[in-house]
Amino acid sequence: MIIMAEKYRAEIQSLNGDKLGIHPSGEADFTIDNDTLTVEITMNQTSPNTQHWMHFHGFPDGRDAKPATIAQDVNHDGYVDLPETEPVSGTTMVPFNDKPAEMNIPTDTYPVSDANGHFHYEKQVSLKDIQKKFKETFNDDELHLEKRVIYIHGIPESVDLPDTVQGSVMHYDPHTTLPIATGKIEKVD
Template identity: 60%
Template structure:
């Protein structure tokens, strides 16, 4: 029997980025398929947006970050500041989620209205195998995870204290969270 999970994705860092990104996500586990649908509105326009679910490998319940997580009080919640409440980046919603290759250029791109819709059927057995290799368990525990959508224009002025650089190619503009939501069983 299929199991459905949903998330209402709410804005994060909207004052710093000038737009209140929001949307919905739906995950349906059916047999060996995880069907993922994510639709976002009011994201920064005409750019790629990384999106993932985050969580704790040991199974602790993850929660979405809020401005309360702005530990250094610079006006933005950056990726490192989300980790105490949300855990680590786990599964990307890119061209090949089951490969769990986080830094890449195959994430959705918003249109000139700041909208995008991501839809993907993922082989659950392949995803669970890679998840187990990475995190030591094959239980995705979606209802203990949160979704994050990331990405602001490279020319947006961010405080020097903003963290989240993964490499020289992927700086804190790529990883800055713009929206987040708790995943729950439907």
């Protein structure tokens, strides 16, 4: 019996672009083939020469996550910051850095965009390893990619943000965690 690979894709669109003057876009592809999860993310028009934290977000209880929009700007400062995404998108789950299966969010191993705001990320991960860590953290060994959203974060520290823009509950700087793009992960037939 031949088992076909499962494929998922997210079309990633700008969030906070009007306030930041950048309009990132790109795509994320996820392929599960036997025990390998391959993640490939290509982004354009992000902040140049900037490290971009990337993750999929979701709800540990299995609810379907949705990408945040300007409607989530509950304090009306013109920005949708990370805490404001949580009611519709859930919590940060899996990072796309040098070791996604370790699920260690705060690292300096995320991609850095080039002078044109472009970057490409590709990583193969043991599905068993990531499912084991996911179960330890979220009490579920299935990733449920079709119920997740992807976020691209990060702007240069030189950007002036109002004090109302929050980093996160983990007290990271809002320049690191401000979402600049998001997309819904969907199964590809």
